[in-house]
Amino acid sequence: MELNRRDLLYKCMAMGVVQLGWGLSPASAVEAWIRSENMARAATPIDQLGPFYKKGAPNTAVLRGAGDPGLPLAVAGAVYSTRGEPLPGAKIEIWQTNHLGHYDLSGYRYRAALVAAAKGLYDFQSVIPGHYPARTCQHIHFLVSAPGHKPLVTQMYFGSDPVFKGDPAKNPNDDCPSAELVRPILLTDQPDTMTASATFELVLEAL
Numbered sequence: 001m002e003l004n005r006r007d008l009l010y011k012c013m014a015m016g017v018v019q020l021g022w023g024l025s026p027a028s029a030v031e032a033w034i035r036s037e038n039m040a041r042a043a044t045p046i047d048q049l050g051p052f053y054k055k056g057a058p059n060t061a062v063l064r065g066a067g068d069p070g071l072p073l074a075v076a077g078a079v080y081s082t083r084g085e086p087l088p089g090a091k092i093e094i095w096q097t098n099h100l101g102h103y104d105l106s107g108y109r110y111r112a113a114l115v116a117a118a119k120g121l122y123d124f125q126s127v128i129p130g131h132y133p134a135r136t137c138q139h140i141h142f143l144v145s146a147p148g149h150k151p152l153v154t155q156m157y158f159g160s161d162p163v164f165k166g167d168p169a170k171n172p173n174d175d176c177p178s179a180e181l182v183r184p185i186l187l188t189d190q191p192d193t194m195t196a197s198a199t200f201e202l203v204l205e206a207l
């Protein structure tokens, strides 16, 4: 596939629809073009904000309390622009239900506001959220903002959710707008301290 892209770029140069500035050889131009294309990332699909967002969540990466029921969940990822640049300093607000499918409406349990670190990295500790009557799929809400970029409102879903019957691509659900938002779950450690982990990349469009 990449070979085809290279061939096409050489053809564009031969036809004159792509022209090279001074000092650029066709080979170096093609390699640089391919490299920058590969760095580009598709914007993360958007999803609804929902009625349970609350401003003022604490800046903590540990949402799970000691002794909280539910399967421990570690989420990690990074915030990027669609050009593939990391966005350190991006603000990431997260909210989800507890294991039983309840949102904390009076306080800030299972709510957090994080700041992306160097290289745009973020991570947090939580539990797999429960189901609740208004929604079919388990999910975690995200609101991500960074200077010069459109705020991203989205949700992360779980490949292990019974709704997807083990195959989110084959068994999509109207409650989840994109299979890209359904993340595979990795189980680690011993059975008595088992933790589920997932990665979730957040890609913001420029303003």
Ligand SMILES: [Fe+2]
Residues within 6 Å of the ligand: 050, 052, 135, 139, 141
């Ligand atoms: Fe929700």
